[in-house]
Amino acid sequence: MDNALERTGLHDPLSLPCGQVLPNRIMKSAMSEALGTRSNAPDGRLERLYTTWGQGGYGLLVTGNVMVDRGQLGEPGNVVIEDERDLDALTRWAKSAHDGGAPIWIQLNHPGRQSNPLALGHTPVAPSPIPLNLPGAATPRELTPVEIEHIIERFATAAVVCETAGFDGVQVHGAHGYLVAQFLSPLANRRTDEWGGDPARRMRFVLEVVRRIRARVSPGFAVGIKLNSADFQRGGFTEDESRAVVSALAGEGLDLVEVSGGSYESPAMTGSAAASTRAREAYFLDYARTVRGLAGGLPLAVTGGFRTRAAMRAAVESGECDVVGIARPTATTTDAADAILSGRADALTAHQLRYSMRRVLGKVADLKALDGLLDIGWHADQLHRVGAGLAPDLERGRLATTVAMLRRNGRATFRPKRGR
Template identity: 45%
Template sequence: MSTQVQLQDRLTIRGIEFKNRIIKGAMSEALANDAGQPNQDLVSLYDVWGKGGLGCAITGNVMVDARAKNEPGVVVLENERDLTLMKQWAEVGKRHGMVQLIQLSHPGRQCPRGLNKETVAPSAVPFSSSLSATFGTPRALSEVEILDIIRRFGESARLAKKAGFEGVQLHGAHGYLISQFLSPLTNQRQDQWGGSIENRMRFLLEIYKEVRQQTGDDFIIAVKMNSADFQRGGFSEEDAINVAKAVAEAGMDLIEISGGTYEAPAMAGAKAKQRKESTIAREAYFLEFAETIREHVSCPLMVTGGFRTVKGMNDALASGACDFVGIARPFAVEPYLSNQLLAGQDIRYATKPIKTGIKALDKMSIMEVVWYAAQFKSIADGKQPNPNLSPLKVLFNYSRRNLKTVLTGKLNSRKSA
């Protein structure tokens, strides 16, 4: 009898059982209201995924500070205001035996102009010229503000546990604030939070300590981190190995390997054409790097991005390169995908880049967020997702809502000035 790990195998972390090795990776649902409040749409969406046999779901971005949102429709968890609905959301997972991890995030500088009163970051580093019209130059955080954000991550995690979620994932990838601290391109500080990789990872490690202190030993803490930024002079693979070793030694329960930022969006498959044939044959974008990380850490690893066949997933698990298979975008068009995979059936719909024909937008990969969010809304409403949905139609609806949010924010700021 084979002892090789397969999709259907169980795994227990901190006394919490994962009924299979399939995890829905985080994707922006964009279903909350302008105040960042969750609603029945989110409950319904995750209920469908739970019915579909999913072992674990990682939520989309949940912000730790209402003053720092990355997009309209994002959930904010900073106090007990919405605890009743958060409990309903958590209960969905328990009902279906689906572990749920809240992805906690702070966007830092990665916020569209006008969405928030201001943007902050480790350093006042502007975006590249191609994106500077969309994202403004941030203000550098003070030491007091850094400590406050660390506290906020801990408080949000405490609230997630109180609501009934099994754990959290700290978003340390894709150019969000933790990722900004890790990268020498965006972190040019000269104090204890910048410079060497030991200093640049301090923010993440202090967040982990705060979250663990506020939640205890029976709560899962995961981290999503880049294998690299794919930008010259940025967060390197050597940096990533050092960070992975440090967080594993600190007690991190699960490391998800991803890569890229808005300026170099490898997480959306933008780097896929540059991959070697041998890598393409193994499907997952970051599987080779996961093998490198495995040489240095013993905690569970998750690889997300590129998996499309049951064989590719089982081969990755059997190789020991990863302990969980992360799948994101396919769940937007095949909500019952987990049961399908466990029955030996491959993903049916090939994921392809969502393009509008507007070069500036397509380069940012913004449609990789909003097109899938439109599918989530259909699922939440009890409708079938539409793989052929027009990107331009989605863009029009999103822009209309975004404009309303930005204008409302500007009016409110004028009133309070």
Template identity: 50%
Template sequence: MSNTASPLNQRLQITPSVASKNRIFKSAMSEQMGDRDHAPTDALIHLYKTWSEGGTGILVTGNVMIDRNALGEPKNVVLDQQSDLGLFKRWAQAGTANDTQLWMQLNHPGKQIPNMLCKEPVAPSAVPLGNGLEDMFNPPRALTESEIENLIQRFAWAAKQAKDSGFSGVQIHAAHGYLVNQFLSPHHNRREDQWGGSLQNRMRFALEIYRAIRHEVGSDYPVGIKLNSADFQKGGFSEEDSMEVIKALQEEGIDLIEVSGGNYEHTAMVGSEVKDSTKKREAYFLDYAEKASKLLSIPLVVTGGFRSAEAMNEALESGATDMIGIARPLAVDPDLPNKLMADNQHKIELKTLTTGFAKLDFMSMLDLTWYEHQLDRIGRGKGPKPNLSPWRSVLRTFAIMGGHAFKRRRA
């Protein structure tokens, strides 16, 4: 039974005609549940049906790639001109049950493509990934201007298909070191044309993607963006830059901004190197949100770290955020939103994941893949297994990745 007095249970207007039934926002997690043609599987559809019944107001999909020749991971879902839209319609129908909104997150990985999937990835500039990732990701080449224009149109085309397939909205992924974030970062973007240099030029790619999407989907269809508060990287996208970008996006008419942070080189989004004061408040990026909320009149979502109804309600009541973004907790308990709204004292604990070997944990991306394995269980109707051994997760990850490493890529 929902507690209607809970701030979590209050409706939120997104556009003049679209509202979220509550303040809980399921942030994107990479599900790794696309089929061999990178289409939604029955398991993925069942996963979102389960989440729609769990009480979340807005569900955001894991990154749907706009180009099947640029995958961040082997089993990404892709929405391009080769896609079977019938399967996307089934996904949308499942995820919008129970008055739930389902938004599709649109993404391009740029240079964050494992080397087994791509010989020569593309990026704003030919700057390789560092911080121990050199052996796993090939150096990129710089995009040409015509390729940049083509990618903008791919984002817009995919957004129109998402709308036509029944998705409630779309979100541009401009965080976590993927292509749009690479353009924003002065470390990764060293171009000397209109797409690089000044912040105005570095944000041009994100703004042009938004403008092209808006042109395709119309004025009242929800379009959001996931943006880093900062990259937490020397010479990278800074908090000051981020504040300027959110102001520009609001002026353009974007409907919602989700705040996160970090990238593959500095994984702030999974809570690495969190200060004690931050742990107490739970949310990793709440300090940034408190400043950002003073600049914004559109909904702001803070994702990362929330575990208790008490901290979520405090954040909402403070005005620092309009919605609470949660991800990994929903992989362990898909019914968590219903529980949080029914009981102001409810909370969830997530265990620390390690094999005891830090390098192995890093190589297998254990903090991400363990949760992907939970999603796979839910999709197959088995339910999550919170006590799943990290070792079993690592072995499963390498078995999956190994199979793809030896599989010849299709054109």
């Protein structure tokens, strides 16, 4: 038989190690919705958003940034899972995706030093007391070994609640500069105890999180991870170190590794890469090729830059990845997977904003980081509109986005801090 006839296509289902079967190879990758209530519970806005995405033809929906600690949010509006207090609302959220026929995984996260960077007076925690390289970033407090153990337990507890609520799996957020990525990074983790000091000890945290979750959930519940290919910072987490983490994770009962890259400080995941990299569409596909053999048959997803059906199809048919992740285009084309799979669209439209007055701003801040935050804010605004039952606003400008971002993230500045 011709090898071309044996190739796996975008329409083909994917069987995961846990036994779940994804109906096709296009995944809505995570974006932070910030649509939780004041008590950090999901409500009707998330149900409306995920009902819309659930009808969009995706093989998998991954939620954005569900935190495991109310005292450490990535931003106001994050949903938090610490226990079963919001089980009914979580169950409705899972059902909203299932009603459209899509499996849904919760992305579990702890922000570490990226805990709400616009909340003045808030003290984040991190592996080491090293602040983000962003204007106004607070110096985090170094976690004690006991606190590290408690955070690992939080991830496991949240995963059990997710399974009880009817979600199909969880994804550990180990990318984009959040706490798991901080433990992996030699720039953020300067510890010399059992949680840092060399690559093997720096990866201990992520291994313990995955092991604890896998031990607590049922065999048919999916456990995945989002991992940086690199931090794209001098002296940071490298591709060689990332390959070593993938190799170590290959034997831990995972179901999917999603490859991404960057952080708030160097936002490679938001399209701020060089024009030559953007032209290739898949920013991290070259890296993915190098970890295929290390993954030991573990399914691999690549997110970042995919826009055309031709590029998505080539990535899957070549075997370079098993799943194509798309994120930002789904904020404005909510049925992006159906558009690609049905042939209605040959390419997805990406929208990217950049700040003006670049010469002036460049003297006081890192333009790449500021543009990345603006881009995240603009797409979050679109998710809020869909959650409110409105159409995306493609004409929304920089000023409106910046004001909304400051209002959304800065409101915690004037709010009494919650107790743990």
